[in-house]
Amino acid sequence: MSEPLESDPSLLVVILDVNGWAWTQSPLTIDNALQQMIIFINAYLALKPENKLVVLASNKRECKCLYPADRNQAPIERDIRIYEQFRVVDATVLSGVQAMLSDAAATMIEGEEDEEGQTLMSRALSKALCHIHRVEAESSAAVKVWSRILVISAADDSPREYIALMNTIFAAQRMGVLIDICKVSGKSDSVFLQQAAEITGGNYLKVDTTRGGGESMLQTLMFTCLADHYTREVLVSPTSETIDFRATCFCHKRIVDIGFVCSVCLSIFCELTPVCSTCQTKFSFRVARADSAAPHQAVNGSLKQSPKPAAATAAMSTLTLS
Ligand SMILES: [Zn+2]
Ligand SMILES: [Zn+2]
Numbered sequence: 636m637s638e639p640l641e642s643d644p645s646l647l648v649v650i651l652d653v654n655g656w657a658w659t660q661s662p663l664t665i666d667n668a669l670q671q672m673i674i675f676i677n678a679y680l681a682l683k684p685e686n687k688l689v690v691l692a693s694n695k696r697e698c699k700c701l702y703p704a705d706r707n708q709a710p711i712e713r714d715i716r717i718y719e720q721f722r723v724v725d726a727t728v729l730s731g732v733q734a735m736l737s738d739a740a741a742t743m744i745e746g747e748e749d750e751e752g753q754t755l756m757s758r759a760l761s762k763a764l765c766h767i768h769r770v771e772a773e774s775s776a777a778v779k780v781w782s783r784i785l786v787i788s789a790a791d792d793s794p795r796e797y798i799a800l801m802n803t804i805f806a807a808q809r810m811g812v813l814i815d816i817c818k819v820s821g822k823s824d825s826v827f828l829q830q831a832a833e834i835t836g837g838n839y840l841k842v843d844t845t846r847g848g849g850e851s852m853l854q855t856l857m858f859t860c861l862a863d864h865y866t867r868e869v870l871v872s873p874t875s876e877t878i879d880f881r882a883t884c885f886c887h888k889r890i891v892d893i894g895f896v897c898s899v900c901l902s903i904f905c906e907l908t909p910v911c912s913t914c915q916t917k918f919s920f921r922v923a924r925a926d927s928a929a930p931h932q933a934v935n936g937s938l939k940q941s942p943k944p945a946a947a948t949a950a951m952s953t954l955t956l957s
Contacts, residue, residue, distance in 0.1 A: 639781050639864035644685035646770050646782040648763040649676065651701075652819075653692045653735050654754045657790035661820030663842070663852065665789075668819060669732060671853040672787060676728070677721045678861060687780065689766045690728050692735055693759035695790075696742070700762065701731035754790040756828070757799035760814075764806055781864040783813040783837070785856075789820040792827050794888040804831045813837040813867075815860045819852060826879045826890060833878050840873065885913060 651672065658665040680686055690702040704727045714722055767782040774780045784807065807814055815837040816828040824841060832839035838859050842852045862870055884891050884905035894903040900914040910917050 641865050645863045646687040646780050648689040648784045650759045650786045651692045652754050652789045654694045654790040675856040691759050698759045702727045753793035757796045760803040785815045787817045792825050794883040797883040800827050807835050829878050
C-alpha cells in the first residue's frame with residue numbers, strides 16, 4: 636500500500652449511536668452530543684474541499700444513512716448566511732436523527748419494551764465499509780482516498796454481535812481503514828470497540844462527560860480524530876494502557892476470561908464440548924483417555940465433571956492440531 640500524501644483527500648464515515656435508552660443513562664444529552672458532532676464535521680469539511688463525508692445512525696433496530704441524503708428527500712431551504720455544504724449536512728443529519736428517535740419512541744409506545752441498551756454496531760460498521768468500498772472504487776486511480784470511521788458510541792456491547800463485529804473489524808484492517816471510537820456513555824469500556832481501535836490502528840477515547848458540562852467531547856474529537864492518515868504519522872496519539880482482549884463464547888454469548896477454541900473454525904466455548912456447534916467437528920479424546928484417570932467420562936462427553944479438565948484440554952488441542 637502506498638504512503639499517504641499531504642494532498643490526498645479523506646473519506647470520513649461517522650457512525651452515531653442513536654439508542655435513546657443508552658443516552659438517557661449518560662450525563663451528556665444526545666442534543667448536546669449532536670451539536671458537538673456537527674461542529675466537528677464542519678471542521679473536517681473545512682479542512683480540505685475534496686474531503687468526503689458519510690454519516691450513519693444506528694440504534695437497536697435499524698441503521699440508516701443520513702448523509703449523503705436520499706435523492707427523493709425534499710430539498711432544504713437556502714440560507715445565504717451559512718456556507719452551503721455546512722447547511723446541507725447540518726440540516727440533513729439533524730432531521731434524520733430526529734426522525735429515527737421519534738420512530739423508536741413510537742415503536743416503544745406500541746408496547747414493545749426496549750430495556751436493553753445495545754446497538755447494531757456490526758451492521759453499521761458493515762454499511763460503513765460498503766460506502767468506503769464504493770467511494771474508493773469510483774475515485775480515479777491517480778488520487779488515493781484515505782478512509783476512516785468514527786464511532787460515537789453510547790450503548791453497551793452486545794455479546795451476540797461478537798462474531799459479526801470481529802469479521803467487520805478484520806475486514807476494515809485489510810482495507811486499511813482506521814476505526815476511531817469515541818465512547819460517551821455506557822456502564823464500562825466497550826471491550827469489542829476497544830479491540831476495533833487497536834486492531835485497525837485507530838484511537839479509543841472515553842469522554843469524561845462529568846467534567847466541563849460535556850464540552851470535552853468536542854475537544855477530544857478535534858484533538859485526536861480530525862487528523863488524517865498523513866498527519867497521524869507525525870502525531871503522538873493517546874494510547875490505552877489496558878486493552879481488554881477478552882472474547883465472547885459462541886455457546887452462551889458471554890464474555891469469558893478462559894475459553895476453549897475449536898482448532899478447525901476457531902469458535903470459542905466457555906466449557907469443553909465433544910462436538911463443535913459451529914463446524915460440527917467431533918473432537919477425539921483418545922490421548923486424554925491415556926492420560927486421564929477417568930476415561931469413560933471423557934469419551935461419553937460429560938467433560939464438565941472430569942477430575943482433570945486441564946489434561947483433557949491439552950489432549951484436545953494436541954489431537955485436533957495433528
Ligand atoms: Zn458459553
Ligand atoms: Zn469448529
